[in-house]
Amino acid sequence: AQSVTQLDSQVPVFEEAPVELRCNYSSSVSVYLFWYVQYPNQGLQLLLKYLSGSTLVKGINGFEAEFNKSQTSFHLRKPSVHISDTAEYFCAVSDQRAAGNKLTFGGGTRVLVKP
Amino acid sequence: DTAVSQTPKYLVTQMGNDKSIKCEQNLGHDTMYWYKQDSKKFLKIMFSYNNKELIINETVPNRFSPKSPDKAHLNLHINSLELGDSAVYFCASSLFNHPRDSYGYTFGSGTRLTVV
Numbered sequence: 001a002q003s004v005t006q007l008d009s010q011v012p013v014f015e016e017a018p019v020e021l022r023c024n025y026s027s028s029v030s031v032y033l034f035w036y037v038q039y040p041n042q043g044l045q046l047l048l049k050y051l052s053g054s055t056l057v058k059g060i061n062g063f064e065a066e067f068n069k070s071q072t073s074f075h076l077r078k079p080s081v082h083i084s085d086t087a088e089y090f091c092a093v094s095d096q097r098a099a100g101n102k103l104t105f106g107g108g109t110r111v112l113v114k115p
Numbered sequence: 116d117t118a119v120s121q122t123p124k125y126l127v128t129q130m131g132n133d134k135s136i137k138c139e140q141n142l143g144h145d146t147m148y149w150y151k152q153d154s155k156k157f158l159k160i161m162f163s164y165n166n167k168e169l170i171i172n173e174t175v176p177n178r179f180s181p182k183s184p185d186k187a188h189l190n191l192h193i194n195s196l197e198l199g200d201s202a203v204y205f206c207a208s209s210l211f212n213h214p215r216d217s218y219g220y221t222f223g224s225g226t227r228l229t230v231v
Contacts, residue, residue: 028128032214032215034219036219036220041224041225041226042224042225043119043205043207043222043223043225044158044205044207044220044222046218046219046220051214051215051221069198089154090158093146094214096213096214096215097168098214099212099213100163100165100170100209100212101146101163101209101212101213101214101216102160102163102171103158103160103220104160105157105159107155107156107157108156108157109224
């Protein structure tokens with residue numbers, strides 16, 4: 001079984017400032033890692049994913065995340081945020097070998113970008 | 116055209132009623148899912164179907180019954196609704212039934228169910 005912890009439930013940040021959203025996971029098996037974004041009253045949208053290879057992953061809208069196996073972390077960063085980045089962000093994992101492509105999500109981090 | 120569409124968007128109903136939520140995807144994906152998002156935004160998988168076959172059935176009360184008439188549709192029927200069923204239900208699809216699917220999930224915009 002896997003679990004995902006997002007350490008911050010809310011992150012207020014000023015426009016054009018950098019932001020980091022923290023994600024730690026626990027798993028007895030190898031996992032793939034994902035970040036999804038949910039804008040108000042919408043479904044989730046894939047930001048980026050780590051499957052293998054380089055531990056620094058670049059995604060859409062200027063986001064990037066770094067996989068750290070020893071710390072079981074997958075933190076999300078953006079060097080300069082816009083008002084439009086205000087949303088809920090979800091970290092998720094999936095078991096590399098399990099059938100069914102099930103995602104286990106963290107509790108989400110609400111990012112509020114202030115002008 | 117919406118890739119994954121759910122109907123209705125909002126559903127308010129009384130305890131004890133039976134209701135259905137419909138989901139359709141026009142992406143040609145093989146796998147579809149139902150996730151429940153509770154009031155604290157926590158998302159948990161309920162079911163997944165791959166090409167009409169049930170693959171994942173999490174610990175969900177048997178009042179919830181999914182039905183997939185074809186691989187483009189996955190409906191969710193709920194019997195004897197309870198207050199605790201109030202949540203946002205998301206349908207999603209993915210091209211393949213494996214985590215290495217490079218396209219990830221495509222989510223619908225959700226159905227907000229309120230049981231009163």
